[in-house]
Amino acid sequence: GAGVSQTPSNKVTEKGKYVELRCDPISGHTALYWYRQSLGQGPEFLIYFQGTGAADDSGLPNDRFFAVRPEGSVSTLKIQRTERGDSAVYLCASSLNGDSPLHFGNGTRLTVT
């Protein structure tokens, strides 16, 4: 079946602009996660959704970052006033429930110039 789909695969934006990154989880997966991976590093946790609600957003670096999952399926990660330090690969993952293994998408590579 289809895996986790992330769009766009690449995004280049100018410093100060607003961006939205989209994640389509595997159908039927109730849990959804966002991670960020900087070059040469392992992924770092940003936020976890169980259904429509953000159960843990402790990994969001500051209030410029926000994520939603209004219908419990597709999620959007929103970054305001982008900074060059936001450049990274943003990974989305879903799991059948909160205690099941993660299935990652291929990520969105964000470059802030």
Add this chain to the structure above:
Amino acid sequence: GENVEQHPSTLSVQEGDSAVIKCTYSDSASNYFPWYKQELGKGPQLIIDIRSNVGEKKDQRIAVTLNKTAKHFSLHITETQPEDSAVYFCAATAGGYQKVTFGIGTKLQVIP
């Protein structure tokens, strides 16, 4: 919070040899330890995992061991093949959900 250390950062082996990657974790409450393989331009893919009530788990050429007392866990790949070349991440989590802390990764190169 949890801290996961991983070594080596790079590893080159001849095809057919074994590869071992070692990790340590800091949070004694961690109870789930997945290993991921990441190929260039792709997301991490789970290859094997182990829970804290088990000391060893094997799946064909891949095995993981866990020493809870020492807070060490390791990945062993036997009879390596060129397609095993990738970056491997160890990870740990104590939560009831997958708020996973990853290691820095090991770039494995299998030389034909």
